[in-house]
Amino acid sequence: MQPRAPALLDRLDLLEWRLCQRIGRLNLYRPWLALLRLASRLGDWPVWVALVLAQPLLHESGGWQHLTQYLLTALAAIGVYRLIKTRLCRERPFITFVGNVRCSEPARDRYSFPSGHALHAVMFLALTASHLPWLTPWLVPLVGLIALSRVGLGLHYLSDVVAGALLGLMFAWASLALVG
Numbered sequence: 001m002q003p004r005a006p007a008l009l010d011r012l013d014l015l016e017w018r019l020c021q022r023i024g025r026l027n028l029y030r031p032w033l034a035l036l037r038l039a040s041r042l043g044d045w046p047v048w049v050a051l052v053l054a055q056p057l058l059h060e061s062g063g064w065q066h067l068t069q070y071l072l073t074a075l076a077a078i079g080v081y082r083l084i085k086t087r088l089c090r091e092r093p094f095i096t097f098v099g100n101v102r103c104s105e106p107a108r109d110r111y112s113f114p115s116g117h118a119l120h121a122v123m124f125l126a127l128t129a130s131h132l133p134w135l136t137p138w139l140v141p142l143v144g145l146i147a148l149s150r151v152g153l154g155l156h157y158l159s160d161v162v163a164g165a166l167l168g169l170m171f172a173w174a175s176l177a178l179v180g
């Protein structure tokens with residue numbers, strides 16, 4: 001038996017596909033497309049791994065504890081994210097609406113809900129804002145571009161990105177509540 005997305009996600013697909021299509025049309029502008037691709041690739045892992053590994057250098061004391069906190073929070077988030085993604089099985093917009101939503105970047109897997117890029121971007125932004133507020137103005141535009149890139153490249157619906165961001169925020173809050 002093939003896994004199937006819940007009916008609510010099917011309804012959301014129909015509501016959101018035109019938005020995905022409109023945002024995807026902006027990809028006709030090469031500089032914009034290049035920016036979205038760069039943001040997406042940075043959101044894959046390089047920025048977050050660098051941020052985690054830099055914790056001991058960025059803090060006068062407790063940097064190794066922050067590194068451990070960020071790492072454990074990310075691992076827990078990945079576990080829950082994978083569980084949700086493989087249970088709900090929401091097809092990506094370019095798969096559901098072949099020919100209507102263009103995909104401008106290869107997808108890592110078949111399903112879109114929730115957005116792992118948005119989850120990690122918002123989670124690390126919230127953790128960093130709590131521990132290193134001076135970095136927040138640098139991360140906010142990057143996080144916004146990463147989130148926008150997922151819809152703009154045809155890989156996610158807006159609701160995937162919002163759900164991923166909310167999950168990321170919940171993981172950051174839980175981590176901060178447990179560890180500080």
